[in-house]
Amino acid sequence: MLVFIAIGVAGLVVLLVSLLFGELFDLLDGALSGTGLGAGLTLFGASGVLALANGWPASAAYLIAGAAGVVTLLGVQLLIRRFVRSEDGAPSDPAGMTGVARTTVTRAGGEVSLDGPYEVEARLATSDTDIPSGTPIRVVAANGPRVRVEPLDP
Numbered sequence: 001m002l003v004f005i006a007i008g009v010a011g012l013v014v015l016l017v018s019l020l021f022g023e024l025f026d027l028l029d030g031a032l033s034g035t036g037l038g039a040g041l042t043l044f045g046a047s048g049v050l051a052l053a054n055g056w057p058a059s060a061a062y063l064i065a066g067a068a069g070v071v072t073l074l075g076v077q078l079l080i081r082r083f084v085r086s087e088d089g090a091p092s093d094p095a096g097m098t099g100v101a102r103t104t105v106t107r108a109g110g111e112v113s114l115d116g117p118y119e120v121e122a123r124l125a126t127s128d129t130d131i132p133s134g135t136p137i138r139v140v141a142a143n144g145p146r147v148r149v150e151p152l153d154p
Contacts, residue, residue: 001052004065008045014038036076044069092118094147097139105131105149112137112149125149 015038048065052058099114105127112125124146131137136152 001049004045004048004052004061006045008042008049011038011041011043011045015042032073033077033080035080036073039076040069040073043072092116094119094123094139094142098152099137099139099149101125101131101133101135101137101149103133105137112147114139114147123147127151 014034018034018038044065047068048061051061051064056064094114094116097114097116097119099112099119102111102113102122104110105112105125107126107128110125110127110131111122113119113122125137125148126146127137127149129151131149131151137149138152139147140150141148
């Protein structure tokens with residue numbers, strides 16, 4: 001049982017270090033991370049201790065612990081890979097999006113809300129013509145987070 005406890009504690013240390021300080025190592029070109037390895041080793045140790053505590057033979061405990069550790073490692077690696085792929089790379093171009101003017105928009109500035117799926121906050125906007133608050137708008141161009149808008153034709 002001591003082997004399972006030692007491996008489980010070592011895995012927990014690796015997992016906590018990876019979570020607190022970031023990934024300290026990435027093996028096999030990102031195929032194995034510290035978080036995945038720590039989670040797998042922790043579950044390996046915990047599963048082995050539980051199997052032995054319930055009176056299972058040592059060979060069954062190693063089999064159960066090994067399966068639990070590998071399944072956990074693979075599951076965590078798949079989740080990490082999915083999260084990494086979902087990170088925002090380049091910002092999307094809002095040109096053509098519609099929305100509404102939250103304040104009066106002039107050449108000097110104003111605020112608009114856009115109807116895009118990733119548009120949760122108001123954007124600073126400018127317009128060649130004055131657009132009153134509450135008017136539907138269309139984005140003509142973007143300059144970083146700021147947009148140039150025009151009134152939407154009815």
